[in-house]
Amino acid sequence: MNQLAPALLGTCMLAAGLAEAEVKNGVPPLKPVPSPAQLAWHDMEMYAFIHFTINTFTGKEWGYGDEKPELFNPSDFNADEIVKTLADAGFKGVVLTCKHHDGFCLWPTKTTRHSVAASPWKQGKGDVVKEISRACKKYGVRFGIYLSPWDRNASSYGTPEYIKMYRQQLKELATGYGPVFLAWFDGANGGDGYYGGTREKRSIDRSTYYDWKKTWGELKKRQPGAVIFSDVGPGARWVGNESGYAGYPCWATYTPVPLQAGTEPAPGTVRYQLGTEGTVDGKYWIPAEVDVSIRPGWFWHEHENSRVRTPENLLKLYFDSVGRGANLNLNVPPDRRGRIHEEDK
Structure with missing residues (x-):
């Protein structure tokens, strides 16, 4: 077993302990150091992504x-089977795509009708988020959320009204489903979409539109223990690729660099490739997450059933991510039944 990851964790704990001791003695602490939530995140090593939404049914x-919404109708959805399979495989957490870029919500949100409430699944009374979060509690794994900042369905996208809607969706997820260990955000923002029927391209200023400090602040008020993941952290950073490896070395410290000088670093507006190795003398403690799928795509597609990663390849992913001090977030997408496909187990 590669010993680099446990060694890194020990170093993190030592740094945090020294910082605490320095504070007690009146000495300014050495910075940056991990927060308690980041230490708990480091200790997980592996958690699983669940990409499951209307894309599962459209290909x-x-x-x-x-x-x-009528397209969403899993024939045999079983949250217990999904989460138990992942827990038995050694994953310490599950991150669910509560909403992807298409805007379809896996819970009966009050913000839009574009959700499971308008689907035939369970006569519109179902709630995928609730069932997955309950199964996580049952099987002793932590629950995380992914809420796409981009919404190609919302007519208000690109206006201030959408930010209100987005924050309300975050509030619903942060208050109705128990503790959240990770809130996952990506940088795919703006472009062509349906947008309530306009079918047009909408551009935003990614560095300012979401006012991320305020948006994340609203989330942290309700989920203070959640680690926030994005291109810029602030809790964990994207490693800069979806190929399944961290750099060597992979520093836990990191200074995000914006694409345009004079702008604020934000998801989708930074030199994300720098996240592969991090910053040796970085300003912030923002360790890397390696996100990769067990299949070529992120959602289940029948034609990819023969292209699932082998056990040998998965072991290599572990060594190239956790073995280099990052955490591994492996995507295992349910099929149209709402179960983990036999080829993925």
Whole structure:
């Protein structure tokens, strides 16, 4: 077993302990150091992504936003089977795609009708988020959320009204489903979409539109223990690729560099490739997450059933991520039944 990851964790704990001792003695602490939430995150090593939404039924990776909610109708959805399979495989947490770029919500949100409430699944009374979060509690794994900042269905996208809607969705997820260990945000923001029927391209200023400090602040008020993941952290950073490896070395310290000088670093507006190795003398403690799928795509597609990663390849992913001081977030997407496909087990 590669010993680098446990060694890194020990170093993190030592740094945090020294910082605490320095504070007690009136000496300014050595910075940056990990927070308690980051230490708990480091200790997990591996958790699983669940990409499951209306794209599972259309065969797309990125839905356009005009997909009919009626398409979402898993024939045998079983949250217990999904989470137990992942827990038995050694994953310490599960991150669910509560909303992808197409805007379809896996819970009966009050913000839009584009959700499971308008689907035939369980006569519109179902709630995937609730069932997955309950199964996580049952099987002793931590629950995380992914809420796409981009929404190709929302007519208000690109206006201030959408930010209100987005924060309300975050509030619903942060208050109705128990503790959240990770809130996951990506930088795919703005572009062409359905947008309530306009079918147009909408551009935003990614560095300012979401006012991320305020948006994340609203989330942290309700989930203070959640680690926030994005291109810029602030809790954990994207490693800069989806190929399944961290750099060697991979520093836990990091200074995000914006694409345009004079702008604020934000998801989708930074030199993300720098996240592969981090910053040796970085300003912030923002360790890396390696996110990669067990299949070529992020959502389940029948034609990819023969292209699932082998056990040998998965072991290599572990060594190239956790073995280099990062955490591994492996995507295992449920099929149209709402179960982990036999080829993925």
